[in-house]
Amino acid sequence: MPPFPSRTLIAATLLFSASYALAAKTNVEVLQTDLSHPWALDFLPDNQGVLITLRGGELHLWQQGKGLSAPISGVPVVWAHGQGGLLDVVLAPDFTSSRRVWLSFAEGGPDNKAGTAVGYGTLSQDLKRLENFKVVFRQTPKLSTGNHFGGRIAFDGKGHVFIALGENNERATAQDLDKLQGKVVRLNADGSVPQDNPFVGKQGVRPEIWSYGHRNPQGLAINPANGELWLNEHGPRGGDEINIPAAGKNYGWPLATWGINYSGLKIPEAKGGEVEGTEQPTHYWKVSPAISGMAFYQADTFPQWKGKLFIGALKEKNLIELTLDGDKVTDEQRLLGDRKKRIRDVRVGRTVICMS
Structure with missing residues (x-):
């Protein structure tokens, strides 16, 4: 080859x-x-092809024998700077009836600030258009850094959608419960907040939050063997992790980490790999593969x-x-x-x- x-x-x-x-x-x-900076893909049913996101802002269809389509229209405008752009693509669990395609993306705001947004549109029968796109989630506040957007999406099969969010390279936000950076959020499919979320009704805490203390999530999946949500995230220099985010739990960043700064110095806020009140990763790498x-x-x-x-x-x-x-x-x-x-x-x- x-x-x-x-x-x-x-x-x-x-x-x-x-x-x-x-x-x-x-x-x-x-x-x-x-392909120019491909980021995610998902399979259409009945061998219709594979949807592919390009970080610059294009959604394409790849089909056997036909190759790559022209860009699918109807995709939202994305903030394609730094690590931002068009990110995840996931078919809705009821895609065969709803034809909904979910996308995550970096969305720009005033003063060149940006945050992760998630929404869905209806894929046309001819597979050329994403119609009536609706944003159902926006990470707030938007920040001025161009890194660590996260953006992975997963459905639990019970009507909920999980979204993994990076801390936009602002470490302290991952521990701040009135901000959505460095969190996993759990929503109903219409974007509303489930009433059994762990922080619903707590003053000064965002009710969307499922878990917190995450740095830069890159992978998110439901374990089909038991229905658990699994997440992986980049550490800094070392300390890539796999976690199983549970309701209301703190996964440590930046207080607990097995990594150090890219400069070789200690993370200023870090107290070690094991810190009281935080969860240990299911698995971690001291030398980062960049999962x-x-x-x-x-x-x-x-x-x-x-x-x-x-x-x-x-x-x-x-x-x-x-x-x-x-x-x-x-x-x-x-x-x-x-x-x-x-x-x-x-x-x-x-x-x-x-x-x-």
Whole structure:
């Protein structure tokens, strides 16, 4: 196979052999080249194709035999600066009837400030337009930094949507309960706040908040084995984490971290890796792979992968395969490292699709 181009959509399928337990082999097919900063993807049903977001603000459809479509119209205007832009794309659980496509994006405000916003539109039958787009969530206050937007979206199958939000590189906001930076929020599908959210009715606390103390979430997924919400997030220099956000819990940043500043100095607010009143990560890396999108594999096509968690790695430029025993990581392998390309998102369809 020729060398990988710089930005590609790839499909990774497993070649099974009796020796798989010792060494998995993957066959990699290039589906699309020359994508400009791809960030997320999701599968349309009935093999209609794959929706792909480009961080600059375009939503495209990729189809077998046709390749990449022209930009789908009706996408909201995005703030495409720094790490901001068009971010996640997720089909609504009832997509077959509602045709709703959810997007997260950096939304600009006065004085060149920005925050994460989330909404949905209706995908036209000809797959060319996103109609009647409605914003149902806005991260407030908007801040002037251009980093750490988060933006991953996940549905719990019970009518709720979770949104993972970065702290916009303003560390203290992750512990400030009257701000939505550094939080996971939980909403009803219409954008309203569920009355059983942990902080509903508490003065000075945003009722949307589900959990807090997050730095820069990059992956969010529901574990199909038990319905738990799993999240991964970038640490600073070291300290990438996997967490299982529970209602009302504090996941530590910046008080508790296993990382240090990029300069090599200690995080000023940090009190150590284990801090009273904060939750320990389910798994962490002292040397950061720069983890990104993630997906659980529960299909039957590749039985050797069933129950495993796959996470893209930006710095390490590989696909991380994690074996789980309940909530514990018991084994860690690397795939696709020979490709030496950043993997931004991982989704499971008929094959495992990755994007770099």
